[in-house]
Amino acid sequence: MFEAEADAFRRAGIQIGAAASDDEENLMREALAPFGVARRNRALEMARLYAVLFCFENEIREFIREALEEKEGLDWQDKLPPKVKEHAEGRRATALKDTWLEGEKADLLGFADFGQLAQIIIAKWDHFKDVVPTQHWLKQRMDEMEKARNFIAHNRMLLPSEFQRLYMYIADWNRAIGL
Structure with a gap:
């Protein structure tokens, strides 16, 4: 029920919860963390x-x-x-x-x-x-x-x-x- 209501707010342009782009950025940062900065920058x-x-x-x-x-x-x-x-x-x-x-x-x-x-x-x-x-x-x-x-x-x-x-x-x- 919450998801249905939250979806209506999202369609109206109101952010509910954490932004998906922040999650993706954190996942990317975590996946690339073991590698050196120069290699990460080239990879991106x-x-x-x-x-x-x-x-x-x-x-x-x-x-x-x-x-x-x-x-x-x-x-x-x-x-x-x-x-x-x-x-x-x-x-x-x-x-x-x-x-x-x-x-x-x-x-x-x-x-x-x-x-x-x-x-x-x-x-x-x-x-x-x-x-x-x-x-x-x-x-x-x-x-x-x-x-x-x-x-x-x-x-x-x-x-x-x-x-x-x-x-x-x-x-x-x-x-x-x-x-």
């Missing part, structure tokens, strides 16, 4: 970049999914470039065998590699040419971003100039597709 810097890349990559997947579903119908997955489809199906089959590993397993596009996303767009160029500036523009940025993304995925620190390049490319993409 990389965590912000990872969050941006996570959103970016999944936004591209959604962009492709929506465009292909609209232009090719509900069976759009069957019409993916054969090598991309085969690769994604293989990775999904492996994930389904790993029953202990929970998470999204239904979305075939989620099993395509980052670099394959550009391949899909280029292979289906007629569906994307009105939004994406050029194939060269797409390929050049996605190739560079894939290298940086893989660096991040393997817990390597990037230089500040690389941070800026990634943020710039993501901003370019967002402008191009209207985000």
